[in-house]
Amino acid sequence: RRAFIDYNKCISCGNCTVACPFSAISDVSMITDVIEAIRDETQEVYACFAPSIEGQFGGVSVGEMIRALQYLGFTDAMEVSLGADATAYYEAQEAKEVAREGSHMTTSCCPAFYNMVAKHYPMLLDKVSHTVSPMVATARWIKKQHPDAVVVFIGPCIAKKSETLDLNIKDNADYAMTFGEIRAMMRAKGVELEPE
Numbered sequence: 001r002r003a004f005i006d007y008n009k010c011i012s013c014g015n016c017t018v019a020c021p022f023s024a025i026s027d028v029s030m031i032t033d034v035i036e037a038i039r040d041e042t043q044e045v046y047a048c049f050a051p052s053i054e055g056q057f058g059g060v061s062v063g064e065m066i067r068a069l070q071y072l073g074f075t076d077a078m079e080v081s082l083g084a085d086a087t088a089y090y091e092a093q094e095a096k097e098v099a100r101e102g103s104h105m106t107t108s109c110c111p112a113f114y115n116m117v118a119k120h121y122p123m124l125l126d127k128v129s130h131t132v133s134p135m136v137a138t139a140r141w142i143k144k145q146h147p148d149a150v151v152v153f154i155g156p157c158i159a160k161k162s163e164t165l166d167l168n169i170k171d172n173a174d175y176a177m178t179f180g181e182i183r184a185m186m187r188a189k190g191v192e193l194e195p196e
Contacts, residue, residue: 011115012162027158030175031185037150037175038073044146047077048138048173050155051084056179060193068191069182074152083138084109091131109133111163132169135160139173150174154182 005016005025017025037045047069054060062079069077091107098105107129108114117124132140139151153160153173160176163169186193 009119011112011119012159013112013116014158017158027161027178029181030152030161030164030177031181034152034175034177035185037152043150044075044148045073045150045152046142046146047074047152047154048080048083048135048142049077049153051079051081052156053079053154053179056156057183057193064193068186068193071191072182072185072189075146075149078138078142080134080138080153082141083134083136086137086141087131087134091129094129094131103127105129107131109135110157110159111166112157112159115159115162133163135163135173135176136169136171140171143171152177154179 003024014027017027034045037043049065049069053065054062057065065079066077087109095105095107104127106124106127111133114128117128135153135155139153142149142151151173153164153176155176156179158176158178160173164173164176166172185191
């Protein structure tokens with residue numbers, strides 16, 4: 001009579017963490033790994049964050065967020081819009097090619113969507129775009145500029161953590177943190193975000 005997670009069915013969407021009436025389910029935090037990387041003076045640790053960060057933190061600007069992350073010890077930070085532009089461009093090229101062949105394609109930057117198709121509808125997996133997510137595209141750009149960089153993605157959901165653990169993705173982000181985790185780091189260091 002014990003609850004357990006069937007990882008053969010789990011898509012890492014995080015709904016179980018919200019649905020559990022006892023708050024007994026939580027995601028695996030990468031916060032200590034990130035802090036250890038920041039403390040290692042031989043490492044350059046770059047943060048890339050989802051555009052929704054502005055709404056999450058009350059209209060704080062991208063510039064203010066970058067300064068706050070630098071204060072926390074990140075070498076530098078950037079919003080993933082550059083990666084989103086690259087993803088949109090390459091997905092459009094892929095969609096044109098698929099349409100020329102008379103086929104169909106679906107896409108989502110959400111790893112929970114990809115996991116759902118892979119685990120529950122594998123017959124449709126060849127219809128999912130092969131273009132990487134904005135997180136991965138941004139991580140690749142950072143690693144091209146700084147080959148030994150550790151890249152940390154910061155976003156709204158825990159599904160991105162499963163994407164960073166996917167060994168089939170080359171030059172991926174190394175860690176993913178939720179907004180709640182980065183907020184905890186800011187509280188611990190006394191960082192106050194103020195809208196510009």
